[in-house]
Structures are given as structure tokens and as C-alpha cells.
Amino acid sequence: MNELYHLESIRKCYGERTVLAIDDLALAAGKLYTLTGANGSGKTTLLTLLAFLAPPSSGELRYGGKPVRWTNAALLSLRRQVTLLHQSPYLFNGSVFANIAFGLKMRGIRGEERRRRVERSLEQVGLPGFGHRRARELSGGESQRVAMARALVLEPKVLLLDEPLANVDRATCEHLEQVIVSLPGNGTTVIMTTHDPEQPHRLGGKQIRLVTGKLA
């Protein structure tokens, strides 16, 4: 197994409460994982950790074989390989295009290539020609899909999806599931949370279950 993440004795605490306690978990590159568990079981907390957005309270997180150093300089290059689609995503005030192009801009990708990639990602989520729309004027499901496009456009090594299909209509849901399933084929690691009991079976891949912060 080509190990990408390795969590050892990871604890995440808020005050007295320990909301995540994972003693040993390895995640392989180029695989699809589904992450399930009740509300408050720690799914979002885990994804935030894997996205290098917040350090654990204790324990060691290894990425690509090396321990993660939680310093700004080290984190920037790590974060550019990973992207997290938030459970209720925040769209920047501006056009849909500007939102999707943001990550590309940060990576110095501009001009024709940027435009092409933004358009392709919009097609991927079934919103072709939405580039000029104002992000704040989209419907809930449309916002969710734009946020998905904003993550997909980066073609990251790791895609962390926190309930990406919660607000999405039936037909689009099926279409996006196809997109998600196809990603590991291109070497992308996908870790996705869901409350739909059927979804893990439909998507295949490995299932991780959390119960009050612990692996079940």
C-alpha cells in the first residue's frame, strides 16, 4: 500500500472534551474513502486536520512519510496539495468565475489556461456558462456545486469532501457521484463524508466509521 497519511495517537480536544481520538489510521494514495458517523462524531474535525487547517492537540500526523510540521512555511506547500470542500461552503463575494479561479490565481496559473480550467470544472458540476453569475445570488444547491467546482479545478492530490452532495438534486447527485468515483483513477485521493447510508456502497471504496471520535 502506497501510504499517504498516517495518524498516530491523534487527539483533538476542545477544553475538557476530546472530540477526536484516533490511535492508528493509515490512508493510501489514489484511493476513495467514505467517512460516516453520527452528528458530532468528529468527521469534520478529522477532515480539517487532514487539510492541515488545524493542528491536533496531541499525537503525530504524517503525510507522504514525513511528520507534518505546523509552521507557516511548511504548511503552504502541503496545503497546496490538498483541498477541503467545507460542509457549508463559503463563496467569496464576487463572480462565480472569480471564486473558482481563486486557487489557480494563488498558484500563479493565469490567462487562457485559467479560463479553460474554470470552464471545464463548471461543466463537470453541470453549471456551464455560470462564470459571470454573482456567487451571492446562487441557490443553495448551485452554491454547493460551485464550491465543488472550485475544489475540482485545482486537481489536487487529495480532495476532502465534507458532505458535498447534501443539498444537491437527485439527477445532479448521480452525475457528481460519477465524477467523484472517476477521480482516484487519475491518482487523486478522495475522502468524503456522507449521511446517506447507501452512498458508501454505490461509490465503492473504503469506509471509515467514527463513533464519538473513535474509529469503529
Next chain:
Amino acid sequence: MKSLRGAFLAIIALVVLCSAASAEERLKMSTTTSTQDSGLLRVLLPPFEKENNVKVDVIAVGTGQALKIGEAGDVDVVFVHARKLEDKFVANGFGVNRRDVMYNDFVIIGPKSDPAGIARAKTAAEALRMIAAKGATFISRGDKSGTHVKEKELWQAAGIQPKGSWYIEAGQGMGPVITMATERQAYTLADRGTYNAYKGTKTDLVINFQGEKGLFNAYGVIAVNPKKFPHVKYDLAMKFIDFVTGPAGQKIIAGYKAHGEPVFFIYKK
């Protein structure tokens, strides 16, 4: 970001436009309020400014404060009216080349009805005694100005320490005090120049007492000492002094009238 930057650029552009206008040399002068409030400076300064391509910045405050600002070296020239203070200013090394510029006199103004009857007084001190005895409202400049200094001298001569609800210390310039006296129908000591400028349109008070020797009011101009404050524009200050005491300036002063009456008088050479 674009709109933010745009707003910023617009502000900068506006600001630059607003400030592009000021480039010529500036002479700073602190002066008593009466030279400004009487309107004299409006006719006296422009010819000098034009001739020397300079702007005179007038800071009009009481004589006491005008001299204080000079003592701090914050102005180049002072134009005031309190001979004793002026002499002290020069003696203490803050100023040089004091020159007489002009004179007028102080008058006691008050309501037409003259409730204290001071028109019958023989001297200014007696007039003040009558006002105090009657408890008629009197407004004092209370700002250490030349007029205020003179007023205090007069109270002293009257042997009275003015106190009580009838005696109001305004802490303001000559103009505002005349306005205040008009509103309160009170007496006050004013220089004739400012009073003339206010008479009729801005005040209905009349001169109740005038013409005593002790009410003489002389104005002097003094350059701030360049030995003490090397930064002062001494040459320019001297040019100004020469101008106001020279024929051109003296002619303007003598010719300046408010409501058809002369305001200041020049010394016969």
C-alpha cells in the same frame, strides 16, 4: 479589491488636487483680534503680499497669547497693543525692532438707555465705579488681550476688584464680546476700530463714555528675535514692518474707514 483600490486612488487624487495650490513663501504673524475683526488686515495685507509674493498667515488671538506665541518662536512677527507687555517682550530678548504703527482709543459701549448713567462720568475709572455700583452687566474680554489688560488697569484705578454675577469674563475676541454684549445689553470696553466696524449692522450698542487720555490705545509691531529663534523669517518680518510703518502702509491705515468713519490713526511724522 478593485473597488477598494479605486476608492483609495480617488481619495489620493482629490487630496493632491486640494493641496496643489500652496507653494509661495509664508510669513506668520500673531496679532490681536481687533486688527482682524476691524477689517483692517483685509485691506492692509494684500498689497504687501502681492509686492513680495508672500502670504501672511494671520493668527488672531488676544495680545497676551499673541506675544506668548511669539515667545515660543512659533511666528515671525507680532502686531499687538499693550505697550507694557510689548516692552517686556523686547526686554526679555524675544523681540527686536518694535515700531509704533497706529493708534485709536478705547470706548465704553453699552445700551442706549445707559442704565448706570456713565455718560455723566468724568473719568473712565468713575464710569466703571458707576457700573459696579449699579450692578449693571459688564462683559470682560477675559483673554489677556490688550483690551483686557487695559480694562484691568482701569478697574485698578477705580479701586474695584470686579466680581459678581454682573461681571462676565467671556474669554473671547473683541468681535464675539461685542456680539455678546449686544445680546445681553451689557457694557463692555472696546477698541474704537472694532466697534466702528460693528456699529449699526452688528450691534445697537452706543458709545457711553469716551475721550479720556487714559483710554489711548497704541498698536506696535515687533519682529521676533532671530538671535533667539534662528528659524524665523527675520528679513521678511522686517520688510513687513517697513511696509506697515512706511508711507504705503500708513496711507492704507489712515484711509481705512468703517461705516464712513476712520478706525485707526497714524502718528504725524
Next chain:
Amino acid sequence: MGFLSDTFSTALDLIASFDPDVVNAVSTSLGVALWSILFATLAGVPAGVVVGVTEFPGKRAVITLLNTLMALPTVVVGLAVYGIISRQGPLGELGLLFTPKAMVIGQTILAIPIVANYTLGTVKGADPRIVPTALTLGAGPLQSIRQLVQELRFGIMAAVIAGFGRVVAEVGVAMMLGGNIRGYTRTMTTAIAMETGKGEFALGLALGLILMGVALLVNLFLNILQQR
């Protein structure tokens, strides 16, 4: 009645005829206030953002201090700056007293806490997802803060405008540090304060009307921005 309506029509005439005294006072007021708010923005916005997004010991004390400074009496600022820039003060050599620059210094000091505080409030009330979203999309720490500022642009503009409203309407600093020099440091407020006392009531009224117009515009802007 006659006095008021006469003054009123004289005031309107002064405005309509672009009376030089009115024009000068208005342009000095706006010019000084704009310079001040420019500097106050350059200092206050970054200060507000930094205090808002970082955690450091003594942060509460800094916030309390900023709040206190916001209520700084203008005459106290005038007094302090006067002492510093007078020829006898430490910065006396610069010869700043009784110039528009002196007023800009004083008004900048007045405006910084206001701009910083309102900016801080906007940052504290910002959506907590903004910075993590920028970070996970590959922004560096500085870029993410830039994005935060961009998202909060209306709130920050409101902070700047609030600061402008304060300085354009203040009289203490302008009077003490500017000296009310006609055509140079005489602003709308100093002219109203001094000239009205001298019986130039129409001039005062004309400037008062314009000042109210400015205040109205400022508040209109604020209102529009706060609605976004």
C-alpha cells in the same frame, strides 16, 4: 423672523456665488480631512485587521485602549500635538504649527482609533470560514488576510467614512493647530465657531449648511455600505 430669513438668503447667495471665503473654508476642510483619513486608513486598517486576526497576550488591553482612544477629546489631541510641534517642542524645527500639516497630524491621530476600531469590529464579526477557505484553496497567510480584507471591504470602507465624518466635523484640533488663518487653515468648523461670534452669521450659516450636506452624504454612504 426678518433677521433669520435675511441671513438665510444671504447664506444661500454666498454658496451659490462661490464666495471665496466659503470655497476656501470648504476646500481646506475637505483637503485636510482627506489627507488625515488617508493616513489614518494606512495605519488604522492594518492595525484593526492585525488585532482582529491574531491572538497575543494583552490583546484585551489593546482593545480597551483602542476603545478609550476613540473617545479622545479633540482639544486634548490639539494640546498634545501643540506641545510637540511648537518651536519649543521636540519637533519644533519642522515649523509645523499653524499649517494645514499640523491639522493633518492632529486629525490623523483622532481618526486612527476610529478607523482601527470599526475595522476591528468588522473583522471580529466576519464569517469564520473566510480565512480557512482561502487557506485550503492555496493562499498563503498574507494572501488569506488580503482576501479577508477584500470580503470585508464594505465594512472597512464604512470604518474609513466614519473616521472622515469625525474629522471633518471636529473643531478643536483645527482651531488649536491650524490657528484659523483665513484662506489657509480656516476650515468650515473653525470659521463657524469664530466668525459667527464676530457677527459673520451668514458666512457661518452657509458653511453650516454645507457641513450638514457633507455629514448627510457621509451618513448616506455609511447606510448604503452597512446594507451590503
